[in-house]
Amino acid sequence: MNQSILFSDQLEWNQELGMVEFHAQQAGMLIVCLVGLEKLARLNGLNEVAKEQAFECFEAVRFDLEEIAESS
Template sequence: MNQSILFSDQLTWNEEAGMVEFHAQQAGMLIICLVSLDKLSKLNNSSEVSKENAFEQFEEARFDIEEIAESLVEDEAFDEQGRIIIN
C-alpha cells in the first residue's frame, strides 16, 4: 500500500450520487471517493446491499475498496468534478 495516500475512517452517504462517500488524502489534497452499492454487492458477494446497510458492507470490504481507490488515484482516474468513482 502506498503510504502517500491516506484514507480516513469517516463514511457518509452521498444522497445526490446514491453512493457511500469516503475520503483520501494525498500530498495534503483531499480526494472525495465514492463507491456504488452495486460494487459493494460484488465485493461482498451479497445481494442485500442497501442504503441502510451500506456502511457495514463498506467495512467488510474496506481493504479492497481502498486498494481500488488507491490504484485509481495513482492512475489519475478522476471524474469531471475531481472525485474517484468506484462502480
Template sequence: MNQDILFSDIQAWDAVRQAVNFPAQQAGALITCWVSLEWLQVRSDKSLQDEADILAQFSAYRFDLEELAEEMIEDECFDDNGDVVIG
C-alpha cells in the same frame, strides 16, 4: 501500500449519488473517493436497502476499497471533478 496516500476512517452515504464517499489524502491534497451501491451489492451478493446495511458492507470491504482507490490515485484515474470512482 503507498504511505504517501492516507485514508481516514470517515465515510458517508450519498442517497442522491447512490454511493459511499470516503476521503484520501495525497501530498496534502484531499481526494474524494466513491464506491457505488451497485459495486457493494455485487461484491456482497446482497440487496442493500438502508444506510446502516450499506455502511456495514462498506466497512467489510474497506481494505479492498482502499487498495483499489490507491491504485486509481497512483494511475491518476480521476473523474472530471478530480474524484476517484469505484464501480
C-alpha cells in the same frame, strides 16, 4: 499494504447520488470519493446491498477499496 492513499473513518450517505461518500488523502491532497451499492455488493460477494447496510459493507471491504484506489 501500501499506504500512499489513506481513507478517513468518516462516511456519509450522499442522498442525491445514492452512494457512500468518504474522503481519501494522498500526498496531502484531500479527495472526495464515492462508491455505489452495486460495487459494495460485488466486493462483499452479495447480490445487493441496501443503503442501510452500506456503511457496514464499506467497512468490510475498506482495504480492498484502498487497494483499488492504489492501483488506479
